[in-house]
Amino acid sequence: MTDTFYVASRKGLFTYRRSHGDWMAGAPAFLGEPVSAVLKDPRDDALYAALNLGHFGPKLHRSDDDGNSWTELAAPAFAAADPEDKDAPSVEQIWTIVPGGDEEEGVLWAGTIPGALWRSEDRGASWRLIESLWNREEREGWFGGGYDHPGVHSVLVDPRDSAKLTLGVSCGGVWKSDDHGETWRLTGKGLRSDYTPPEQAEDLNTQDPHRLAMCPSAPDTIWCQHHNGVFLSRDGGETFHEIRDIKPAVFGFAVAVHPSNPYTAYLVPGVKDECRVPVDARLVVNRTENGGKSWSAQGNGLPKSPSYDLIFRHGLDIDKTGDRLVMGSTTGNLWITENGGDDWRQLSAHLPPVAAVAFA
Amino acid sequence: MAHVSFTDNLLKHLPCPPTEAAGDTVRAVMEAVFADNPPLRSYLVDDQGRLRKHVNIFVNDQMIEDRTALNDAVSDSDRIFVFQALSGG
Numbered sequence: 001m002t003d004t005f006y007v008a009s010r011k012g013l014f015t016y017r018r019s020h021g022d023w024m025a026g027a028p029a030f031l032g033e034p035v036s037a038v039l040k041d042p043r044d045d046a047l048y049a050a051l052n053l054g055h056f057g058p059k060l061h062r063s064d065d066d067g068n069s070w071t072e073l074a075a076p077a078f079a080a081a082d083p084e085d086k087d088a089p090s091v092e093q094i095w096t097i098v099p100g101g102d103e104e105e106g107v108l109w110a111g112t113i114p115g116a117l118w119r120s121e122d123r124g125a126s127w128r129l130i131e132s133l134w135n136r137e138e139r140e141g142w143f144g145g146g147y148d149h150p151g152v153h154s155v156l157v158d159p160r161d162s163a164k165l166t167l168g169v170s171c172g173g174v175w176k177s178d179d180h181g182e183t184w185r186l187t188g189k190g191l192r193s194d195y196t197p198p199e200q201a202e203d204l205n206t207q208d209p210h211r212l213a214m215c216p217s218a219p220d221t222i223w224c225q226h227h228n229g230v231f232l233s234r235d236g237g238e239t240f241h242e243i244r245d246i247k248p249a250v251f252g253f254a255v256a257v258h259p260s261n262p263y264t265a266y267l268v269p270g271v272k273d274e275c276r277v278p279v280d281a282r283l284v285v286n287r288t289e290n291g292g293k294s295w296s297a298q299g300n301g302l303p304k305s306p307s308y309d310l311i312f313r314h315g316l317d318i319d320k321t322g323d324r325l326v327m328g329s330t331t332g333n334l335w336i337t338e339n340g341g342d343d344w345r346q347l348s349a350h351l352p353p354v355a356a357v358a359f360a
Numbered sequence: 361m362a363h364v365s366f367t368d369n370l371l372k373h374l375p376c377p378p379t380e381a382a383g384d385t386v387r388a389v390m391e392a393v394f395a396d397n398p399p400l401r402s403y404l405v406d407d408q409g410r411l412r413k414h415v416n417i418f419v420n421d422q423m424i425e426d427r428t429a430l431n432d433a434v435s436d437s438d439r440i441f442v443f444q445a446l447s448g449g
Contacts, residue, residue, distance in 0.1 A: 053403075054448040054449045055412065055448045055449065056373065056403040056404070056412065056415070057402060057403065059373075059402075072399065074402075075402065077402065078407040079407075080407070080409060081408060083408075083409075083428075086428070088408045089408075090407035090408055
């Protein structure tokens with residue numbers, strides 16, 4: 001079991017620890033500041049927090065003592081372009097940070113808005129733009145999903161071979177590399193969109209995979225909560241098939257997959273894209289244990305009164321055992337389950353809006 | 361040398377005491393400031409050197425007009441104030 005998790009919120013970073021059967025929050029770090037991503041690197045126990053300061057831009061900090069003290073690092077940044085180029089890029093937000101492979105000491109990947117992938121080989125002290133992706137001409141066809149500009153929100157590193165990467169881009173589809181990001185190919189056949197003209201519904205480059213989740217023990221299984229539904233890949237994100245008729249809805253942002261059972265996955269449904277609230281104001285977590293053939297809407301311990309919580313794409317996480325999941329909402333609610341979703345327990349109703357949660 | 365001072369709200373992120381810096385434009389003055397305090401750069405300007413959207417700079421009592429190149433003129437006796445905007449919080 002993992003006895004610590006982190007909550008990246010609109011007003012600070014909160015750390016929850018389990019003690020004597022209860023979960024307690026410590027004093028927040030970065031109080032008052034928007035935290036856009038958090039990572040506890042299992043390889044060296046470093047804790048990373050990405051901030052998106054409302055006035056002063058995106059920032060990155062690392063703690064080597066589990067949050068007692070922090071060091072500011074250089075955040076990913078684009079090189080200066082021609083001053084006449086008024087559209088020259090600047091990093092707006094660090095959306096995700098993930099560790100490289102177990103054998104890649106010090107390697108981190110970061111996905112940003114605008115949609116770019118970055119690699120650090122020195123524990124975040126410096127970052128290199130992955131130009132092979134940035135320079136792909138298809139990128140001109142990407143567009144923003146939820147933000148003004150497209151962004152890389154999911155970076156999956158294959159635990160069998162850390163050279164193999166899978167990216168989720170909103171809105172820019174699913175991309176794969178087999179060589180540490182030296183070359184890329186656009187994948188995701190089987191995804192479909194209904195926010196583009198019908199003849200473009202299967203255009204790979206304009207798909208909006210809200211979140212990708214890889215099963216660590218079966219990395220060819222990748223679950224995708226897409227803007228238009230739920231999709232499952234059995235070939236590492238090369239192709240997907242759609243799982244239809246999920247009640248109460250197929251719309252959502254977050255997805256989590258059991259670490260040792262690729263057939264067990266969790267979603268948090270909302271009505272639809274133009275009404276991003278729980279169906280009938282009843283928040284549930286959908287669980288399948290058979291690869292999507294059937295789903296059960298778990299609500300035990302979730303609000304019985306009308307609820308308008310939305311769970312962002314990084315707002316649901318599952319621990320190494322698969323028994324514990326933590327979930328934080330846009331309205332500042334926080335829940336945990338310790339039995340795989342059968343029962344949920346509210347840990348707070350008073351947090352700032354939650355952007356991301358992450359087990360240590 | 362122009363006198364440059366910063367919003368107190370920056371102090372919780374990094375040290376930035378008032379300072380004197382030479383230059384005949386806001387850009388030149390700020391580059392001199394950044395040379396002495398490199399971490400300050402990314403707090404005030406974006407990757408392309410443009411003033412961040414929710415940061416304001418005044419030369420004396422005038423808000424600067426050129427937020428991209430920062431080419432507003434500065435003379436030696438001027439006071440430059442760096443504020444955070446009321447938006448963006």
